[in-house]
Amino acid sequence: MGLLSATMSLARYRVEGRIPDPFLETVRDRLKNNAIREIDNDPAEKSVGWTCFENPFQPDFDSANLVFGTHLVFSLRIDKKQIPAKVLRKHLNMAAAKRLKQTERNSLTKNEKQELRDEVARRLYVRIPATPNLYEVVWNYEEQLLWFFTTQKAANEELESIFAKSFKLSIIRMFPFTEAEMVCDLTDKQKDLLYKAGPTDFQGGAHA
Amino acid sequence: MLDVAVAYNRYKYLGNEFLTWLWFMMETDRSAFELPEAESTNLEIGNRIVLENHRQNRDETITIKGDGAGLEEGIVALKKGALVVEISLVVKAPEAEWRFQLKGESLNISSLKPPEKSPAEAADDMEQRVLEQVAHAERAADLVHQLYRQFIHRRLSEDWSKTDVPAMTRWIEQSAS
Numbered sequence: 226m227g228l229l230s231a232t233m234s235l236a237r238y239r240v241e242g243r244i245p246d247p248f249l250e251t252v253r254d255r256l257k258n259n260a261i262r263e264i265d266n267d268p269a270e271k272s273v274g275w276t277c278f279e280n281p282f283q284p285d286f287d288s289a290n291l292v293f294g295t296h297l298v299f300s301l302r303i304d305k306k307q308i309p310a311k312v313l314r315k316h317l318n319m320a321a322a323k324r325l326k327q328t329e330r331n332s333l334t335k336n337e338k339q340e341l342r343d344e345v346a347r348r349l350y351v352r353i354p355a356t357p358n359l360y361e362v363v364w365n366y367e368e369q370l371l372w373f374f375t376t377q378k379a380a381n382e383e384l385e386s387i388f389a390k391s392f393k394l395s396i397i398r399m400f401p402f403t404e405a406e407m408v409c410d411l412t413d414k415q416k417d418l419l420y421k422a423g424p425t426d427f428q429g430g431a432h433a
Numbered sequence: 434m435l436d437v438a439v440a441y442n443r444y445k446y447l448g449n450e451f452l453t454w455l456w457f458m459m460e461t462d463r464s465a466f467e468l469p470e471a472e473s474t475n476l477e478i479g480n481r482i483v484l485e486n487h488r489q490n491r492d493e494t495i496t497i498k499g500d501g502a503g504l505e506e507g508i509v510a511l512k513k514g515a516l517v518v519e520i521s522l523v524v525k526a527p528e529a530e531w532r533f534q535l536k537g538e539s540l541n542i543s544s545l546k547p548p549e550k551s552p553a554e555a556a557d558d559m560e561q562r563v564l565e566q567v568a569h570a571e572r573a574a575d576l577v578h579q580l581y582r583q584f585i586h587r588r589l590s591e592d593w594s595k596t597d598v599p600a601m602t603r604w605i606e607q608s609a610s
Contacts, residue, residue, distance in 0.1 A: 234541070234542065234543035293563045402440040404540060427602050
């Protein structure tokens with residue numbers, strides 16, 4: 226469902242604020258400073274960062290082409306590791322048995338079980354490769370519009386968070402209220418009506 | 434401005450009313466659309482429409498899908514108080530047909546399928562391919578914006594309760610009978 230797929234899905238955003246000059250160098254630097262960090266052979270469960278559109282697995286923002294026509298194009302990469310539940314259960318069981326033997330006890334407390342679970346998961350995360358997910362970002366800087374090529378809620382939340390952190394700009398998702406309030410040229414009177422509006426009852430009339 | 438999460442939930446009904454109005458307009462007064470390419474585009478309902486009814490403690494979802502599927506069940510659902518929450522739209526422009534799905538609560542565009550190209554027409558160059566796909570996305574986003582803009586101006590006018598709602602109610606009644 227990405228930008229070059231046969232079918233595309235996208236969420237629309239409006240970008241508030243401006244990037245300081247020199248524009249393109251600033252964008253490159255900020256992408257580079259928040260680029261994806263590889264977490265294979267690392268105990269981290271997840272990594273979220275920017276990558277290049279054309280070379281997402283070996284990003285090099287210094288040489289990457291970021292400008293396509295009047296748009297900036299780059300990608301958000303979310304790498305995630307998932308331990309199969311049965312594998313975690315097996316290793317947790319083995320670790321618990323070992324701990325009980327070492328401490329010569331019959332049971333573990335709730336806290337000890339949680340700590341052991343985290344420890345086992347960290348050990349397993351080192352051995353499990355992360356699955357990369359790529360989502361393209363198309364940013365029409367002049368029009369202050371940004372399209373994110375997925376409608377997945379979790380990925381959109383990651384985008385909103387890392388975009389604000391990287392560029393120090395806020396992005397506002399366009400949904401019925403924001404679309405009406407921000408980009409439909411409503412007068413102040415119409416905006417007041419919007420704030421007070423309630424659902425229409427098509428069997429009994431409309432509110433506001 | 435309201436907190437974004439609060440605004441999303443509080444006003445998502447507007448998106449569902451928008452899609453319901455869109456269906457009504459396509460059935461009754463297509464020429465009234467203020468489309469960016471009014472002279473050359475022809476908007477139609479595609480092969481999927483989803484309605485939800487949360488009135489009177491109901492929690493019903495009605496999905497109608499498939500090429501050539503009748504929309505009678507959708508009309509019956511509207512009569513019971515349901516609203517359209519997701520709709521598939523087809524734009525039959527003279528040069529080619531393209532389609533996408535639109536969700537009411539988020540106005541997200543999904544399954545956007547640009548016009549098909551023959552292998553000879555397909556761009557080899559990466560930049561050209563990106564620009565073509567961006568142009569298709571732009572076209573769909575512009576269409577949604579123009580339609581929603583027209584809707585929200587009507588929705589916030591006196592005409593909404595005086596003219597549009599009675600007309601929509603009549604359409605639902607007449608179509609269901």
